[in-house]
Amino acid sequence: MWTRDVAGLRLTFHLAGINNQNFIMRDEETGTYWQQISGLAISGPLQGRQLTLVHSDELTFATWKAEEPQGKMLKDVPKYASEYEAKDWDVRMKRVPTVIQFAEHGMKARDLMLGIRAFGASRAFPYEQVMKEKLVKDHVGAEPVLLVVGPDNESVRAFRDRIAGVEGTPDFYRLDGKKPDALLMDAATGSEWNFQGCAVAGKVKGVCLERIPMLKDYWFDWRNYNPKTTIYGKKL
């Protein structure tokens, strides 16, 4: 997700090409072509400009509805709704061949990853492994990070493992249903934290962890745009 305001203009984007797993966009104001995955203008009057990333999450409807009872959702466009993807489209996509593989480090092209590019580094977390562990404590570059699976066992968020005003890297644990509104507890302050990364009880109640943008992507695509990526659970 990207901002549309750049170079003093508000741009309107259109689909202009499919480029491996990503696509190319064209803005109608200047005719510049932009790469979807990077937000970079690759051809045209604004070539070299960079769109600003807007933080977004991928959540289940149940989780989002509980978190945002006043939220608004995009309606289907009725005349095209019958052509929308089936719910298991990502399962069916696994069988579609890819034109680039990057079959290295035991990875297969369509292995699903959670990719983080932050703090000067890129790191890919195998999706199945994160789902299994439910709380991943790791580093991206030199920064400690947490990947947290939500109470729905499907949604995932990433946070910087630092609490404002607390030194060092706090250790977090899952509460797993022990408290109705809290998912995690940290050992440094004894505070309880919800899936939005905010302390709901304890010494630092009201403080929120910094969210980190994370991309759910196939291995071949992540690797194509992050050639120096490391992989959680693998020594490269």
Next chain:
Amino acid sequence: MNFPQQTPRRFAFLLLGFLAVSLFTVVYPIYVIRPFRPQGPRELPAALVVARVRPWVALLSAVAAIAVLARYWRMLPRRWCRVLAAVGTGLVAVLAVLARVNVYELMFHPVDHPAFAAVNEVKLDKDDKLIVVKIGGSARAYPIRAMGYHHIVNDVVGGTALVATY
């Protein structure tokens, strides 16, 4: 009145030249930027340059082809030459129209006027996946099943103009 025999030949070269230029500008970007085909590091920028100039190149080519057809029409010796010439020029004109068509939006229709429903009005399965954003107190969700078709939604959330992509 005898016209030089080179006239039809000269006209044919010109028309074929215009047709080749128009065909190249229309087809080359679609050929390079298509799914399930890796693009080399130089191909993609080249294809995008062609895509950017093609509406005007194809239009100029069509205008030139029509002008040349008008110039040489009466000099074409036989009826079938004139028919071929008209068809060829017509093709160049059609390519000028196609050069302005976005085939990707024919396949994946855009959401021209996004509309939104309150969360309690929506009927989705609890495990349907969404891309969600919250800015300035405004929370917005884009169902992945719809985004997987439309790919792009231009929106304004909490005063921030953004483009949701999938």
